[in-house]
Amino acid sequence: MKIAFIGGGNMGEAMLAAVLARALAQPESISVSDVSHKRLEHLKKQYSVTVTPDNPEAISDKDIIILAVKPQNLAEVMAELKDNLNPAQLILSIIAGAKISTIFLGLTHNAVVRAMPNAPARVGEGMSVWTATSDVTDQQKQAAKSILGAMGRELYVDDEAYLDMATAISGSGPAYFFLMVEALVDAAIEIGLPREMAQELVLQTMLGSGKFIRQSGASPAELRRKVTSPGGTTAAALAQFEKGGFGGLVRRAVKAAYERAKELGK
Numbered sequence: 001m002k003i004a005f006i007g008g009g010n011m012g013e014a015m016l017a018a019v020l021a022r023a024l025a026q027p028e029s030i031s032v033s034d035v036s037h038k039r040l041e042h043l044k045k046q047y048s049v050t051v052t053p054d055n056p057e058a059i060s061d062k063d064i065i066i067l068a069v070k071p072q073n074l075a076e077v078m079a080e081l082k083d084n085l086n087p088a089q090l091i092l093s094i095i096a097g098a099k100i101s102t103i104f105l106g107l108t109h110n111a112v113v114r115a116m117p118n119a120p121a122r123v124g125e126g127m128s129v130w131t132a133t134s135d136v137t138d139q140q141k142q143a144a145k146s147i148l149g150a151m152g153r154e155l156y157v158d159d160e161a162y163l164d165m166a167t168a169i170s171g172s173g174p175a176y177f178f179l180m181v182e183a184l185v186d187a188a189i190e191i192g193l194p195r196e197m198a199q200e201l202v203l204q205t206m207l208g209s210g211k212f213i214r215q216s217g218a219s220p221a222e223l224r225r226k227v228t229s230p231g232g233t234t235a236a237a238l239a240q241f242e243k244g245g246f247g248g249l250v251r252r253a254v255k256a257a258y259e260r261a262k263e264l265g266k
């Protein structure tokens, strides 16, 4: 397939690297456009793809056009692309908060996929939730699925409302995890562990526990109960989490992200 990336920043590059690693497209069938010449030079050198500062030039003859600019640049990009599209092309937007209706109206184009990937896509462990308009063909859906799947896991939903919810969970979720890691490392240092050792212990514990949940098939609550002996060390810590209202705090945080996602889409 022939792909154009509009915006070759963090996420654009992650998608580009994943597409090439899975050989979903060859470098000669890929164009990337970006306002940053430095980014373009880097991408050309690193991936041997065609680069251009001209957005309309990048999309000519392409099957799929990936919109990977920041939300504040979407309007200018749409104004440039609008008269240069053909109906057979698929728009795949990963722009947070940009609704399908906004893209449809801005481009007067029917075939649109909206996806919400997340930061671990950069290491092939992403979670992308996506939806498509009814004009997207099965073949185009398959192509979108393979591109998003190249960055980790992907989940198709038939209701766009789920995208804002996914934004609050998988989209913003990596930051929640980083915050938890930070807090645990700080606490580990406070009880006397050297920083490097604290980081190693925390990271491997988080990674291992994630894998454990995934592979065991048990629920998190079940696993938590299994590792918590009455009157033991884990029980002492969990009592403090409960006392501090951990569950309620997480619910409030997620709700705030969800409300913000809906607001940004207005």
Ligand SMILES: NC(=O)c1ccc[n+]([C@@H]2O[C@H](COP(=O)([O-])OP(=O)(O)OC[C@H]3O[C@@H](n4cnc5c(N)ncnc54)[C@H](OP(=O)(O)O)[C@@H]3O)[C@@H](O)[C@H]2O)c1
Binding pocket: 006, 007, 008, 009, 010, 011, 012, 033, 034, 035, 036, 039, 055, 068, 069, 070, 071, 073, 076, 077, 094, 095, 096, 097, 116, 117, 118, 119, 171
């Ligand atoms: N990063 C994530 O984890 C993540 C997760 C989910 C969704 N997303 C979405 O992915 C999109 C891209 O995020 P990102 O982190 O990759 O941002 P980024 O690193 O800033 O990449 C955007 C790129 O687009 C360029 N650009 C700006 N205006 C342009 C224009 N008119 N035409 C072409 N290129 C233009 C930027 O250049 P300058 O820097 O010079 O302006 C930059 O290189 C965002 O909409 C975001 O909501 C990101």
